[in-house]
Amino acid sequence: xxxxxxNFGEKMQIVDKSYRVLNDGLDIQALLGETTFGRVEGAxxxxxxxxxxxxxxxxxxxxxRGVVVGVRLSAQKGTHFVTITDMLxxxxxxxxxxxxxxxxxxxxxxxxxxFNYEDNFKLFASRIKKAGxxxxxxxxxxxxxxxxxxx
Numbered sequence: 001x002x003x004x005x006x007n008f009g010e011k012m013q014i015v016d017k018s019y020r021v022l023n024d025g026l027d028i029q030a031l032l033g034e035t036t037f038g039r040v041e042g043a044x045x046x047x048x049x050x051x052x053x054x055x056x057x058x059x060x061x062x063x064x065r066g067v068v069v070g071v072r073l074s075a076q077k078g079t080h081f082v083t084i085t086d087m088l089x090x091x092x093x094x095x096x097x098x099x100x101x102x103x104x105x106x107x108x109x110x111x112x113x114x115f116n117y118e119d120n121f122k123l124f125a126s127r128i129k130k131a132g133x134x135x136x137x138x139x140x141x142x143x144x145x146x147x148x149x150x151x
Contacts, residue, residue: 012109014085014124015065016046019111022121028108033075035131037097041068043074044083069128071103082108083125086126095130102131 009021022068044065047058066083069092073080082105095102105125113120 009092009112012111014109014111016063016140017065019109019113019124020121022110022112023108026110028041030111031107031110032073032105035074036072037101037103038070038072038079038099040089040092040138041070041081043089066124071105072100080123082123082125082128083127086127087128092128095128097128097130104129104131 009024011018012021028072044067046061046065048061050057050059061083066085067087067089068081068083070076070079070081105128107126109124111122111124
């Protein structure tokens with residue numbers, strides 16, 4: 001029997017869940033456009049569903065999927081939320097990003113999941129950085145500064 005319907009891509013394991021990845025059919029740069037920083041929303045916390053005596057509750061596992069960051073995409077309307085998977089909250093804070101600073105997202109993954117007849121799209125990126133390849137301001141250690149002064 002022939003399979004009818006759309007192929008929404010292969011599934012990818014991102015931390016604790018499997019997501020359908022849509023990147024193959026998308027021009028990611030055109031989808032995002034120019035990206036500006038909004039704010040750090042907080043950790044994307046992982047919960048386990050626990051069933052006891054007919055009731056269902058979500059229990060915090062103590063793990064996080066990543067750090068959720070609000071960004072504005074020039075090609076889309078409104079604020080969108082991206083889960084940054086390979087950076088700690090302190091690393092993002094160390095970037096010194098301010099509201100509306102241009103940023104770049106690395107290794108962007110657009111995912112789809114259907115749940116209770118609702119379509120859910122989620123953005124993931126491995127890292128966020130200031131646009132233009134700006135690096136963190138690295139303060140040399142006092143020893144390194146003294147060596148430079150003697151040269």
